Amino acid sequence: MNLVVCLHAPPASADGQTLGRDDTHALGHALALAGAGTSHRVTALLAGTAVETGALHRALAAGVHRAVRLGGDDFGAADFHTVGQVLAVAIRRLDADLILTGGRSDDDGLGAVPAAAARYLGIAYVPSVEEIAMAGDGLVEVVVRGAGRKRRLRVKIPAVLSVVAGPRDSVIPPDRTGNPAEVDLLSLADPEATLVRRRTELLGREEPASRGTEEVTSAAALVAALSRG
Amino acid sequence: MDRAECGWHDRPPSGARRPAPTFEATSLPNLLVPIDLRDGEPTGPSLFALSEARRIAHQAGATIYAIAMNDRELDPRVVSDLGRAGADKVILCEGAGLGAPPMEPTHGAALLAAVERVPPLLVLFPAGGAGPQLAPSLAARIGAAFAARADLVVAETDGPLADGVGRVFLRRWRADRSSYRRFDPVEIERPVVALLASGHRRDQGGRGGQGGSEDIDVEVIACAPPVQSGFQEIASEPDELAEVALARVLVVVDPAVGAQALARLTAEAPPGVVVVDRKAAATAIAASVPEILIGVGHADLPMVGTPRGRVGVILFGDAVLPPGALADVLWRAPGNPADVVWEDLTRALASLAVPAAQGIDGAGRESPA
Numbered sequence: 001m002n003l004v005v006c007l008h009a010p011p012a013s014a015d016g017q018t019l020g021r022d023d024t025h026a027l028g029h030a031l032a033l034a035g036a037g038t039s040h041r042v043t044a045l046l047a048g049t050a051v052e053t054g055a056l057h058r059a060l061a062a063g064v065h066r067a068v069r070l071g072g073d074d075f076g077a078a079d080f081h082t083v084g085q086v087l088a089v090a091i092r093r094l095d096a097d098l099i100l101t102g103g104r105s106d107d108d109g110l111g112a113v114p115a116a117a118a119r120y121l122g123i124a125y126v127p128s129v130e131e132i133a134m135a136g137d138g139l140v141e142v143v144v145r146g147a148g149r150k151r152r153l154r155v156k157i158p159a160v161l162s163v164v165a166g167p168r169d170s171v172i173p174p175d176r177t178g179n180p181a182e183v184d185l186l187s188l189a190d191p192e193a194t195l196v197r198r199r200t201e202l203l204g205r206e207e208p209a210s211r212g213t214e215e216v217t218s219a220a221a222l223v224a225a226l227s228r229g
Numbered sequence: 230m231d232r233a234e235c236g237w238h239d240r241p242p243s244g245a246r247r248p249a250p251t252f253e254a255t256s257l258p259n260l261l262v263p264i265d266l267r268d269g270e271p272t273g274p275s276l277f278a279l280s281e282a283r284r285i286a287h288q289a290g291a292t293i294y295a296i297a298m299n300d301r302e303l304d305p306r307v308v309s310d311l312g313r314a315g316a317d318k319v320i321l322c323e324g325a326g327l328g329a330p331p332m333e334p335t336h337g338a339a340l341l342a343a344v345e346r347v348p349p350l351l352v353l354f355p356a357g358g359a360g361p362q363l364a365p366s367l368a369a370r371i372g373a374a375f376a377a378r379a380d381l382v383v384a385e386t387d388g389p390l391a392d393g394v395g396r397v398f399l400r401r402w403r404a405d406r407s408s409y410r411r412f413d414p415v416e417i418e419r420p421v422v423a424l425l426a427s428g429h430r431r432d433q434g435g436r437g438g439q440g441g442s443e444d445i446d447v448e449v450i451a452c453a454p455p456v457q458s459g460f461q462e463i464a465s466e467p468d469e470l471a472e473v474a475l476a477r478v479l480v481v482v483d484p485a486v487g488a489q490a491l492a493r494l495t496a497e498a499p500p501g502v503v504v505v506d507r508k509a510a511a512t513a514i515a516a517s518v519p520e521i522l523i524g525v526g527h528a529d530l531p532m533v534g535t536p537r538g539r540v541g542v543i544l545f546g547d548a549v550l551p552p553g554a555l556a557d558v559l560w561r562a563p564g565n566p567a568d569v570v571w572e573d574l575t576r577a578l579a580s581l582a583v584p585a586a587q588g589i590d591g592a593g594r595e596s597p598a
Contacts, residue, residue, distance in 0.1 A: 204410030
């Protein structure tokens with residue numbers, strides 16, 4: 001089985017993290033599914049520029065079999081429909097059976113990219129996944145939370161599973177130095193990859209927001225200040 | 230009650246796109262609110278979303294549709310509740326399996342049937358409901374903009390609208406909280422799908438004053454189950470953290486503060502205020518959209534609020550607010566917090582309780598009127 005983990009480059013942070021929280025869990029689940037004794041292969045996929053490959057190098061160090069950067073565009077300024085579509089093109093070319101993504105897998109934490117990718121692939125989309133296990137031929141079992149229930153579901157693959165950080169800590173291995181694989185480049189200069197016109201306005205118009213921090217000296221003042229907002 | 234047949238819409242073949250709705254098709258100022266039903270009753274955030282829609286509907290010249298998905302007819306009392314909260318009309322997608330918690334493979338096509346029946350300007354998902362499951366897919370299917378965790382704003386501005394009709398905007402934070410994103414469905418010529426915060430249902434007092442009527446129509450769309458969803462439920466149990474996603478006021482306590490303090494704050498939390506452990510409830514916290522979020526003993530709060538929402542942080546001793554931390558209000562409490570701090574805090578939180586007249590329990594669910 002080919003598992004593809006879609007990663008994204010997180011915004012620059014002081015601690016220099018190369019993987020977002022949900023992406024870390026998605027990668028951890030993929031590596032666990034492809035653990036010892038299985039023939040499953042894991043490919044990490046990221047749509048971004050050459051300087052945004054930190055997440056892919058981290059994935060290689062953690063043990064994925066292949067890392068692929070989808071190049072050819074400035075995806076940072078693209079709406080989720082566009083990013084979902086280009087990921088779908090790449091996923092199809094990678095012949096993926098199961099696609100895992102971080103639940104809030106974009107800079108603005110929208111989580112809409114995996115839904116759009118599933119839409120363009122024409123396959124099932126299951127969000128809010130906390131646990132994943134193989135369940136026999138062409139099936140996976142997942143645990144999801146939502147609308148007041150915690151449910152165990154059996155899902156037929158291919159499918160896009162959007163992973164959220166569950167109560168358990170992530171299980172990806174620490175950095176290793178032994179994986180010599182390099183990041184492959186997948187170009188979208190492909191006649192089959194006809195994209196919809198990018199709709200940057202779908203991202204919304206940016207407005208400044210300047211809100212400072214008011215310091216108070218009691219619990220009552222804190223609650224009063226919060227209620228005033 | 231109107232009743233119509235509307236079959237499920239199969240997924241398009243791989244790679245094919247359903248034609249995106251044109252602006253002409255989407256320019257009707259319909260506001261759609263998918264209702265979250267628990268044991269047949271609408272949640273508090275669902276009624277709040279209807280009241281928010283009602284707040285802007287008059288100025289925007291809009292009609293409000295409550296979208297319910299269920300496996301049977303709605304109780305007339307529930308229909309009245311939806312009307313009082315602000316709905317002009319209810320669309321019930323009725324079919325086998327639609328009474329289960331919504332998931333995209335089982336409920337997505339039914340919701341799409343309702344959206345195609347009433348082309349929307351906005352689709353407003355309530356907090357704690359089907360939003361995370363259905364909203365991104367719906368936005369992808371209809372080519373809409375998607376505004377997770379948004380507020381509604383109405384402005385009287387010039388534009389391609391009739392005189393006296395206000396422009397409706399939505400605002401959401403960027404992930405780093407450095408700026409807002411503003412969505413104008415007229416400008417982008419597409420509908421906007423959004424998740425609203427949890428909040429108090431406003432007392433609206435009469436239709437002229439933006440209130441709703443309990444005497445409203447229900448239109449039924451009969452939905453056949455999907456032929457092959459590729460999806461089977463093996464087990465289901467109540468989510469012990471369900472109240473977190475519905476909370477209007479969420480207090481997130483760092484485990485380092487101590488189990489005793491957490492237990493005390495939890496036990497003494499007033500109705501409408503939910504207290505949780507930061508680590509144990511991380512997933513549920515990330516899915517919440519509270520109006521007020523308070524971190525106790527830490528400032529590591531996820532970006533879960535809306536621009537109208539407020540964030541408070543309580544740090545102890547010499548702890549420093551990290552650069553870029555989300556905090557509208559900061560209280561530096563004494564180090565080694567003693568009982569007096571917890572007493573002050575529980576007393577202060579009591580003022581955030583939901584008014585008794587609204588009948589909302591601690592889980593944010595409204596009791597029957």
